[in-house]
Amino acid sequence: MTGPTFLERLHALCERQPDKVALIFLPEEGDGERLAERQAITYGELERLVRRGMAFLQAKGVEKGDRVALQLPKSLPFIILHLAVMRLEAISLPLNPGYPPRELLYFLDDAQAKLFFAADTARSALSPLLADLGSLEETIYLDTANGAALAALLAPYDPAQAASLPIPQERDATCLMIYTSGTTGRPKGAELTHGNLTANLDALHEAWGWREDDVLLHVLPIFHVHGLIVALHGALHAGATALLLPSFDARRTLQLLQDERCTVFMGVPAIHRRLVEVEGAAGYDLSHMRLLTSGSDRLPDDLFHRFRETFGHTLLERYGMSETGMLISNPLHGERRVGSVGLPLPGVEVRIVDPETEAPLPDGEVGAVQVRGANVCKGYWRQPEKTAEAFTADGWLRTGDLGLREPDGYITLKGRSKDLVISGGYNVYPPEVELVLASHPAVAASAVIGCPDPQWGERVTAVIVPKAGSAPTAREIIAYCRERLVSYKAPRQVIFVEALPRNALGKVQKAALRETICG
Numbered sequence: 194m195t196g197p198t199f200l201e202r203l204h205a206l207c208e209r210q211p212d213k214v215a216l217i218f219l220p221e222e223g224d225g226e227r228l229a230e231r232q233a234i235t236y237g238e239l240e241r242l243v244r245r246g247m248a249f250l251q252a253k254g255v256e257k258g259d260r261v262a263l264q265l266p267k268s269l270p271f272i273i274l275h276l277a278v279m280r281l282e283a284i285s286l287p288l289n290p291g292y293p294p295r296e297l298l299y300f301l302d303d304a305q306a307k308l309f310f311a312a313d314t315a316r317s318a319l320s321p322l323l324a325d326l327g328s329l330e331e332t333i334y335l336d337t338a339n340g341a342a343l344a345a346l347l348a349p350y351d352p353a354q355a356a357s358l359p360i361p362q363e364r365d366a367t368c369l370m371i372y373t374s375g376t377t378g379r380p381k382g383a384e385l386t387h388g389n390l391t392a393n394l395d396a397l398h399e400a401w402g403w404r405e406d407d408v409l410l411h412v413l414p415i416f417h418v419h420g421l422i423v424a425l426h427g428a429l430h431a432g433a434t435a436l437l438l439p440s441f442d443a444r445r446t447l448q449l450l451q452d453e454r455c456t457v458f459m460g461v462p463a464i465h466r467r468l469v470e471v472e473g474a475a476g477y478d479l480s481h482m483r484l485l486t487s488g489s490d491r492l493p494d495d496l497f498h499r500f501r502e503t504f505g506h507t508l509l510e511r512y513g514m515s516e517t518g519m520l521i522s523n524p525l526h527g528e529r530r531v532g533s534v535g536l537p538l539p540g541v542e543v544r545i546v547d548p549e550t551e552a553p554l555p556d557g558e559v560g561a562v563q564v565r566g567a568n569v570c571k572g573y574w575r576q577p578e579k580t581a582e583a584f585t586a587d588g589w590l591r592t593g594d595l596g597l598r599e600p601d602g603y604i605t606l607k608g609r610s611k612d613l614v615i616s617g618g619y620n621v622y623p624p625e626v627e628l629v630l631a632s633h634p635a636v637a638a639s640a641v642i643g644c645p646d647p648q649w650g651e652r653v654t655a656v657i658v659p660k661a662g663s664a665p666t667a668r669e670i671i672a673y674c675r676e677r678l679v680s681y682k683a684p685r686q687v688i689f690v691e692a693l694p695r696n697a698l699g700k701v702q703k704a705a706l707r708e709t710i711c712g
């Protein structure tokens with residue numbers, strides 16, 4: 194592959210179209226939506242701020258390969274620091290601002306983060322806890338609600354100092370780490386390289402026909418692949434404009450899509466469901482839009498149809514994961530097939546294999562989905578054994594999903610080989626929740642499953658055998674989990690049983706449990 198990397202391309206765009214608006218930050222609703230309160234950043238300003246950010250990070254001692262953790266709200270400081278970290282050949286580690294301290298400390302420690310940026314509002318809760326983290330050299334608290342805070346922080350640093358630094362050339366160097374969990378419980382950091390990001394963005398650019406005059410309305414969180422790479426990087430890679438909402442609001446989204454004449458929108462099914470349910474949804478004029486995508490969770494058939502009936506647009510469903518970015522997509526032109534995730538993206542190989550023998554299966558047969566390509570991460574941070582488990586000897590990544598290929602190449606997913614739960618587009622790995630439940634003094638045994646849910650797709654459900662003589666309440670269990678886990682991982686439903694169904698080896702039979710518990 195010889196084309197420019199994502200960062201080289203972005204740099205060139207900043208030089209070529211310095212006056213073009215790259216990012217527009219919209220205030221939270223209630224802060225008022227007057228134009229003056231918006232913050233627009235041109236490509237030229239973006240480049241200058243990133244250079245200042247690089248000079249600042251260098252002064253803080255950040256070097257090639259260092260992990261810099263960002264637990265910041267969706268804001269200009271987050272984006273500038275993230276890009277500056279990657280430009281310095283260091284590794285950006287975005288973290289959900291909702292992580293409670295227990296989870297946060299695990300990520301900082303596991304990643305051996307050198308520098309940590311957190312919201313000013315978290316200072317009093319975090320500062321006593323961070324003192325013991327060996328690798329962490331400094332925590333910087335930022336007031337991201339105040340646009341001037343970033344300017345003040347970076348003001349002493351000269352962008353010219355960073356101007357002479359080369360754009361990273363090493364495609365195999367890790368630039369981004371995204372934590373994902375797994376069947377063993379502890380989250381692991383997927384190491385994405387400059388080459389991975391570039392391959393993925395180039396493929397999406399071609400497949401989705403990104404254009405410089407595109408206007409993306411961005412409503413997703415930016416600590417995951419969907420909001421960060423597919424949406425934000427996608428728009429920047431195209432030299433387009435992204436309007437960023439701090440958080441999703443359905444009515445406001447429709448209003449903005451209409452009034453700002455946005456051309457591109459990306460969401461998860463839980464978001465699309467809320468859009469069609471807005472009162473008077475069909476009355477909004479979205480006729481100028483050219484691309485509305487859905488991902489991170491299976492798009493239910495009824496929603497696919499209802500969306501089209503309401504807005505006159507057919508959602509483009511695509512499939513990806515943290516370890517790979519995007520893999521398979523319905524076409525921009527051509528049939529967007531209900532229930533199917535579409536065709537492999539350019540440069541991505543997909544095969545369906547027998548789950549036991551891993552021998553390729555003929556079209557039409559359901560098997561394990563495996564993928565290969567320049568977009569696939571190089572492995573898990575400091576976990577060679579987990580990396581080895583995830584890949585076959587000849588380099589195919591085991592996605593953990595089941596699916597089939599139709600004779601015309603379309604891929605349809607048919608469930609998961611792992612007991613993953615997807616709630617509102619977020620992955621929840623039962624072992625992680627079960628580990629927390631096991632530490633509760635009144636829990637003898639537990640199993641976490643996903644039950645179908647009209648709002649979230651699946652609802653995290655904890656099935657619990659209480660210890661003899663104790664009678665915990667559902668409310669207590671949920672509160673206990675919420676203290677220790679980010680809110681979407683905490684059970685929304687708790688069911689007490691006398692025993693869990695187990696096989697001869699003592700393993701909980703989750704399929705049987707789902708049948709009896711979810712009905």
Ligand code: MLC
Nearest residue numbers: 417418419441463488489513514515616617618619680681
């Ligand atoms: C919010 N809540 C959830 C939840 N999101 N509960 C379960 N599952 C979720 N996904 C709960 C909160 O805990 C809170 O509960 C209440 O809902 C309101 O919180 P909120 O923050 O106001 O929620 P809201 O803004 O409405 O969020 C809903 C959402 C959000 C759908 C907009 O979940 C979201 O942005 N999802 C997208 C996730 C995403 O980007 N995934 C990409 C992963 S990358 P309470 O009880 O406290 O009121 C990936 C790869 C790929 O998967 O292919 O894309």
